[in-house]
Amino acid sequence: FSDALDGRPEVFEVMEQHLPLALYNAPRDVKLSFMRRILARDTPPPRALREIEITMHRQKRLSSYEIPSIYPLNILQPLYPQLYRMNPSGFFMPSFLRAIRGDPLESFRDVMRPVAPVVVAFPMLRPGFCDMLVAEVQNFYMWACTTKQKILRTNALNTSPYGVVLSDMGMQGVLDDLMKQFVSPISTVFFSEVGGGSLDSHVSFVNLYHGDDNNGTDWHVDDSEVTLSVCLGKEFTGGEMYFNGRRCENHTTSMEKDEEKVIHPQVPGEALLHHGRHRHSVFPTFSGFRADMTMWCRSSVFRELRKYKTDFSNWCGECKNLGVQM
Ligand SMILES: [Zn+2]
Incomplete structure (x- = not known):
């Protein structure tokens, strides 16, 4: 630090x-x-220490292998080893790459559009990449179930009976690259007020939803400064995202205003980038099969500074309200 x-x-x-x-x-x-x-x-809180421990353990374990993408314990081979090394032209849509490589202010505006106050949407992942990632997750999940391996869970995964934390599959390295090289440039421009310019860790996972699971989430905020959410497909009805206003820690449950309510359909390959504290829910997937990848991006600098600051009227709808009333 x-x-x-x-x-x-x-x-x-x-x-x-x-x-x-x-x-x-x-x-x-x-x-x-x-x-x-x-x-x-x-000093990092116990949970962060645990994450560091896990990461160091993985790095040690992986460094002894030729391919850095072998699944835990070297038991299961990846279906698609190419998912485990950053390959921009294989992963991303050409329009997205052009935007990232161009001048941020100019080129982002061409590709990224606001779909709610301060939520940006843009075509990001190639269909072939989405398909491979879903198949890889399914393969890993089936392996974990049939061999009774314990796999990591996050709270968010409780929304779906089928989900995998991607670091568990050995994807930490490639996703670190994804955050640093492809998310940070965007969040620096759009979300600097919540540490979007100093992202330094993430928790990433893929959830799978079947139409008959009776899934969907209540509205919540994420344990992140900035959340990247990408729909991986495939064919489904329902699953729309519903946003209802950004709130700081102190005002998570305050009333929303009409202009804060936005519903956005999920489109395969399309990414949504939003504040972690932007309250949202996901409508149930009524039919078909839907998968999404979520990356909770965090900034340790912003988290530290948050302890010393209570007024977030530059983005929290309720702080703004209170400021006006005073
Ligand atoms: Zn507030």
Whole structure:
């Protein structure tokens, strides 16, 4: 943590937005030393430690293999080894790649469109990649069930009886690349107010829904600063996303306004990028088969700074309300 600020003006900028009021007008070096003190004294909470442990364990285990994509315990071979190494032209739609490689302000606007206040949608994944990923997840899931392997669960996976945390399949490395090279450039532009410019970890998973599962979620917020959600197909009815306003920790349950309610259909290959604190739910999938990949992207810098800041009127609908009333 201690060098998170070294030579990275963008981290300073993000942290600066979340300094205590008393420091707003302080000289830069005073702010800098305050930030360093916060970062230095922070010790990761037990859960983060556990994640680091798991990651180190995996890296150690994987480094002894030729292919870094062997499934846990080297028992099950991947169906599609090409999923485990970043290959932009094989993974992403050409329009998406052009946008990422172009000038952010100009080219993002061509491809990415707002579908709700501060939710951006864009065609992202190639159909062939979506199909391979779904097949890979199904293969892993079946293997885990038939051999009674314990696989990781997240709360979100409870919404579907069939889901896999992708790091469990050995995809941590390729997804780290995906976040750093392809999500961060977008979230830096659209979500800098919640640490979109300093994303440094993620939890990613794929959920599978069958029309007769009686699935769907109540509205909730994610344990993320920025969430990437990509529909992987295939043919289905239902499954629409419903958004109803961004709220900070203190105002998660406050009333929504009419203009905050937005329903958006899920389209195979299309990504939605939104605030983790943007309340949302997913309608049940009524028929067919639907799969989605979710990436909860996190910023340890923003999480630390959040402890010192209570007013989020620059994005929380309720903080904004209260500010106006005062
Ligand atoms: Zn608030």
